[in-house]
Amino acid sequence: MLNQKNIRKIAGQYAEMDAFFAGFSPRGKSRQSLCIAEPQTDLSQDSLEKITGEIETCRLCELGALRKNPVPGQGNPNAQIVFVGEAPGADEDEQGLAFVGRAGKLLTDIINAMGLKRENVFICNIIKCRPPDNRDPRPAEIIACTPYLHRQLALIKPDVIIALGAHPARTLLKTEQAIGKLRGIMQDYYIDDNSAPIKLMPTYHPAYLLRNYSYENRQRVWQDVQKVLEYLGLPIPKKKIN
Numbered sequence: 001m002l003n004q005k006n007i008r009k010i011a012g013q014y015a016e017m018d019a020f021f022a023g024f025s026p027r028g029k030s031r032q033s034l035c036i037a038e039p040q041t042d043l044s045q046d047s048l049e050k051i052t053g054e055i056e057t058c059r060l061c062e063l064g065a066l067r068k069n070p071v072p073g074q075g076n077p078n079a080q081i082v083f084v085g086e087a088p089g090a091d092e093d094e095q096g097l098a099f100v101g102r103a104g105k106l107l108t109d110i111i112n113a114m115g116l117k118r119e120n121v122f123i124c125n126i127i128k129c130r131p132p133d134n135r136d137p138r139p140a141e142i143i144a145c146t147p148y149l150h151r152q153l154a155l156i157k158p159d160v161i162i163a164l165g166a167h168p169a170r171t172l173l174k175t176e177q178a179i180g181k182l183r184g185i186m187q188d189y190y191i192d193d194n195s196a197p198i199k200l201m202p203t204y205h206p207a208y209l210l211r212n213y214s215y216e217n218r219q220r221v222w223q224d225v226q227k228v229l230e231y232l233g234l235p236i237p238k239k240k241i242n
């Protein structure tokens, strides 16, 4: 079972890997990035508003000092489906809202093609502050930030999480497998060792789809979300992702 000591040990190991592969120093000023957001064990005392408030003042990693606005995520607090992306981009950082740029528009198209509206679902990222120049989130940042996501998921209790891209899929499933291998296969996500599984569908990130806008890739994402609709017993519209 992951306790605070284990989490801190893993964070330290990830930070060392960070330092090795990305030249990111876990020492000195950046040592603060090894701090872990304290998990909120008493759900009765927790709320999405409380989590948002903590994120707004969070400086657990260096991204807190670089952001314009934190992006906690938004949507239906009782959503059946939660979409989890990687990290805010420039538009999200400007507005403090998840998925509002070009990739956000494509995500809206996907949600609409599913016969749903953005207000029906919850949309967020594993990282709540924008990494500079849209670089990949570093392992230490993911470790520091994901307790917020776990708390959000514990409160929302969705029936299905749709993980958009490699980082959320790998982080939530604790695997190193490529998104090409993971996508399209419904899996189980556990908030902790004692929690019931939540179904998780990995699929491509809308930004990847935009960069690789082929009929085949659109079909793959459409097939993935159809499986989610089927699992939820929701009607599958004829409309496809354009």
Ligand code: SF4
Binding pocket: 055, 058, 059, 060, 061, 062, 063, 064, 065, 070, 127, 128, 129, 141, 144, 145
């Ligand atoms: S990215 Fe997450 S952990 Fe880092 S400062 Fe922002 S909210 Fe805190």
